[in-house]
Amino acid sequence: MKRLLIADDDAGMRAALEARFQRRGWLVDVAVNGTEALAKFRAGLHSLVITDVRMPGHDGFELMREVQTSSARTAVILLTAYGCVPDAVEAMRNGACDYLVKPVCFEKLELAVEQVLRRAEEFGKDTETLIGHSPAWEQALDCARQAAATDADVLIEAESGTGKELIARLIHRLSRRRPGPFVALNCTAFPETLLESELFGHARGAFTGAVGARPGKFETASGGTLLLDEVGEMPLALQPKLLRALQEREFDRLGSNQTVHVDIRVIATTNRSLEAAVAEGRFRADLFYRLNVIPISLPPLRDRAGDIAELAEYFAGLYAASGTCGSPGTHAANVRLSQELVARLEEQAWPGNVRELANFVRRAVALSRGGEIGVEALDHGKTLRGKISPLRPPASPEWKPGLSLGEMERQLFAMTLESTGGNRARAAELLGVSLRTVRNKVREFGLPSRDNYRNGLPGNDGRNNNKEQPCP
Numbered sequence: 001m002k003r004l005l006i007a008d009d010d011a012g013m014r015a016a017l018e019a020r021f022q023r024r025g026w027l028v029d030v031a032v033n034g035t036e037a038l039a040k041f042r043a044g045l046h047s048l049v050i051t052d053v054r055m056p057g058h059d060g061f062e063l064m065r066e067v068q069t070s071s072a073r074t075a076v077i078l079l080t081a082y083g084c085v086p087d088a089v090e091a092m093r094n095g096a097c098d099y100l101v102k103p104v105c106f107e108k109l110e111l112a113v114e115q116v117l118r119r120a121e122e123f124g125k126d127t128e129t130l131i132g133h134s135p136a137w138e139q140a141l142d143c144a145r146q147a148a149a150t151d152a153d154v155l156i157e158a159e160s161g162t163g164k165e166l167i168a169r170l171i172h173r174l175s176r177r178r179p180g181p182f183v184a185l186n187c188t189a190f191p192e193t194l195l196e197s198e199l200f201g202h203a204r205g206a207f208t209g210a211v212g213a214r215p216g217k218f219e220t221a222s223g224g225t226l227l228l229d230e231v232g233e234m235p236l237a238l239q240p241k242l243l244r245a246l247q248e249r250e251f252d253r254l255g256s257n258q259t260v261h262v263d264i265r266v267i268a269t270t271n272r273s274l275e276a277a278v279a280e281g282r283f284r285a286d287l288f289y290r291l292n293v294i295p296i297s298l299p300p301l302r303d304r305a306g307d308i309a310e311l312a313e314y315f316a317g318l319y320a321a322s323g324t325c326g327s328p329g330t331h332a333a334n335v336r337l338s339q340e341l342v343a344r345l346e347e348q349a350w351p352g353n354v355r356e357l358a359n360f361v362r363r364a365v366a367l368s369r370g371g372e373i374g375v376e377a378l379d380h381g382k383t384l385r386g387k388i389s390p391l392r393p394p395a396s397p398e399w400k401p402g403l404s405l406g407e408m409e410r411q412l413f414a415m416t417l418e419s420t421g422g423n424r425a426r427a428a429e430l431l432g433v434s435l436r437t438v439r440n441k442v443r444e445f446g447l448p449s450r451d452n453y454r455n456g457l458p459g460n461d462g463r464n465n466n467k468e469q470p471c472p
């Protein structure tokens with residue numbers, strides 16, 4: 001059943017709307033002020049919110065902002081006094097929102113409902129819901145909202161699996177570029193020669209196999225937002241061309257000297273410090289400064305453990321309902337996580353962050369026979385892929401305040417590889433990073449080769465000075 005939230009401090013208006021929409025088959029929640037409305041929305045994620053603008057506590061604009069941030073699938077209708085119309089228009093941008101001037105004509109309201117629901121469905125198709133209300137996550141969302149209000153380039157620096165892509169999509173969705181395309185390119189997904197053509201396109205005959213001309217991602221993103229994922233992995237040779245494209249918003253396709261102009265916002269992401277990459281000479285300083293116009297960092301899941309329960313329950317509902325796990329339909333409605341399990345999940349370190357938690361819940365739902373999922377689900381992880389992340393505080397006694405992030409990262413890779421017996425693919429899955437990242441880290445930190453794990457090496461923490469050791 002579709003769920004509606006009505007927020008109005010006028011009791012008569014609330015009752016009239018509630019009765020009308022209940023008759024039309026809606027499940028209706030009502031709130032007498034903005035604060036109650038916010039709490040009810042967070043608990044219910046409604047498909048439609050009808051809200052008065054002026055209310056005690058949080059006003060209708062704040063409620064709309066929260067709804068737009070949390071879920072593209074939710075439509076909002078503001079009921080506003082005549083004097084507030086300019087504010088309402090400004091607040092709505094072009095999302096799945098509408099406003100009606102009070103006194104409200106119900107026929108007009110129903111027409112508006114139909115239209116905004118249709119738009120929300122369109123927008124919601126490829127966007128996910130954002131879960132979490134911990135202070136650290138709220139702060140990150142605030143930065144994203146502020147960035148969305150500008151057209152400046154953004155650099156999101158955060159660990160793997162923390163939601164960088166989700167935040168990039170949110171910025172696009174809340175920005176004036178929302179009607180335009182959102183195009184993503186993972187800079188690690190292509191070898192250097194192909195990456196240039198993926199970014200900037202190529203002319204016919206530019207290289208062997210280039211049978212026709214093709215636009216690159218910079219061109220296809222024009223009018224919208226371009227996400228450059230893992231920009232820190234961009235080969236040095238390509239960086240000057242990227243710098244020019246960012247500065248001038250123009251470039252040449254490969255094998256052509258015809259300049260192409262584009263209108264885009266670039267959002268770049270990285271899961272390791274670009275400043276460190278600059279210091280090591282792997283990343284151009286001028287490119288870093290050009291990308292770093294609005295820096296946003298996202299908290300790792302261990303720094304927002306207060307969100308773990310909500311996230312886990314959200315994923316359980318999502319995977320149970322999707323029918324892609326377990327026996328479809330048989331237990332979708334009654335799958336839930338036991339309190340004890342949730343408490344244990346809250347204690348885990350989650351080095352692979354939200355992605356690792358989502359994968360854990362997906363597996364637990366898949367292996368459950370419906371009903372309550374208990375702490376035994378933690379053992380499935382052990383059987384299937386070695387062991388799940390260590391508990392917080394981490395197993396290694398060396399993790400204490402003052403330890404550098406680099407050293408912590410080294411130990412984490414070492415510990416994880418140790419737990420998988422040197423299996424890098426499994427380590428990548430556990431850590432929520434690409435196989436290539438694991439390979440790079442093994443090289444960077446001089447961690448032992450696969451064979452050494454099988455043969456009972458390395459010592460205890462993987463600290464190793466002899467790089468990839470030859471097989472004995």
Ligand SMILES: Nc1ncnc2c1ncn2[C@@H]1O[C@H](COP(=O)(O)OP(=O)(O)OP(=O)(O)O)[C@@H](O)[C@H]1O
Nearest residue numbers: 129130131132160161162163164165166354355432
């Ligand atoms: N707050 C959140 N609410 C709901 N789902 C989330 C949230 N944060 C992350 N996820 C989910 O976790 C997964 C990882 O998120 P995302 O791909 O955005 O992370 P990332 O930082 O880009 O990871 P990587 O560095 O590995 O590319 C996705 O499936 C995403 O939908």
Ligand SMILES: [Mg+2]
Nearest residue numbers: 164165229269
């Ligand atoms: Mg990503």
